[in-house]
Structure formats: structure tokens, C-alpha cells
Amino acid sequence: MKGEIPPLIGRIDQIARTPEGRHYLADVLLNGLNGPLIANGDRYNFSMPSFRRLPDQDIAAILTYLSAAGDRPDPPVFHAADIAAQRTPVLSPSAVADERRALDKIHPLP
Ligand code: HEM
Numbered sequence: 640m641k642g643e644i645p646p647l648i649g650r651i652d653q654i655a656r657t658p659e660g661r662h663y664l665a666d667v668l669l670n671g672l673n674g675p676l677i678a679n680g681d682r683y684n685f686s687m688p689s690f691r692r693l694p695d696q697d698i699a700a701i702l703t704y705l706s707a708a709g710d711r712p713d714p715p716v717f718h719a720a721d722i723a724a725q726r727t728p729v730l731s732p733s734a735v736a737d738e739r740r741a742l743d744k745i746h747p748l749p
Contacts, residue, residue, distance in 0.1 A: 674736025
């Protein structure tokens with residue numbers, strides 16, 4: 640939903656190419672996200688709920704599915720063990736937005 644909820648297919652696989660990007664994506668699912676951001680050149684500043692209640696395996700499967708739904712070859716895969724390792728510390732949704740800003744500086748997000 641342009642201007643409200645950013646597109647994921649075709650972007651998750653690009654963000655997930657680096658360990659820092661995979662870390663960020665797992666944090667979004669585990670903690671939610673709230674802060675101004677730009678995705679595909681459009682501005683967003685709304686709130687994404689946490690999906691912490693889902694099992695590690697499900698979060699890994701959702702992110703792997705979205706990654707594979709992009710058109711690029713060799714889409715990155717997410718592992719349940721990596722999700723499990725990030726359950727603590729619990730982050731605020733705005734701390735995840737800070738993580739996104741830091742990530743964007745080292746690996747610009749699409
Ligand atoms: C399991 C399903 C979902 C997945 C995998 C998912 C994944 C993501 C990811 C990875 C981002 C960050 C995108 C980026 O950094 O460019 C994001 C952002 C966002 N998502 Fe979700 N999301 C899901 C469900 C939802 C739902 C149900 C809502 C609304 C109720 C939602 C609302 C948002 C919003 C508003 C943002 C942008 C946050 C902001 O402006 O600060 N998402 N989502």
C-alpha cells in the first residue's frame with residue numbers, strides 16, 4: 640500500500656544479501672518497526688506490529704518465501720536458528736528504525 644505499507648517482494652531478497660540486512664529483517668519481524676523510511680523512492684511513516692508470537696521456524700519460512708518471490712537468482716534463505724538467536728534483547732519498534740538507518744548507511748536499501 641503505497642505511502643502506508645512498503646512493498647516487500649523484490650526488495651527482501653536484495654536487503655537479505657548481507658548479514659546485516661538479514662539481521663535487520665529478523666528484527667522487524669521480532670520487534671516491529673516504527674519510523675520514517677523510504678522504500679522504492681516512496682516515503683513511509685507508519686507502524687508495523689511485532690510477529691514475535693510466531694515460532695522461529697515460521698518467521699524464517701515467511702522471510703525465505705518473500706525472498707524467493709523476487710525475480711533474482713539464488714535468493715537468500717533464512718534459518719530458524721538465526722531467528723532464535725535474535726529473540727533477546729527485545730527492541731522497541733523505533734530502535735529497529737534506528738537499525739534500518741544504520742544499515743542504509745553501509746548497504747543502501749532499495
Ligand atoms: C508476516 C507478515 C509481514 C511481513 C513479513 C512484514 C515485513 C516487513 C518488513 C521486512 C518491513 C520493512 C521494509 C523496509 O525496511 O523497507 C515492513 C515494514 C512495514 N510493515 Fe510489515 N510485514 C508483515 C505484516 C505487516 C502487517 C500485518 C502490517 C500492518 C498491520 C504491516 C505494516 C508495515 C508498515 C506500516 C511498515 C513500515 C513501517 C514504518 O513506516 O515505520 N506489516 N514489513
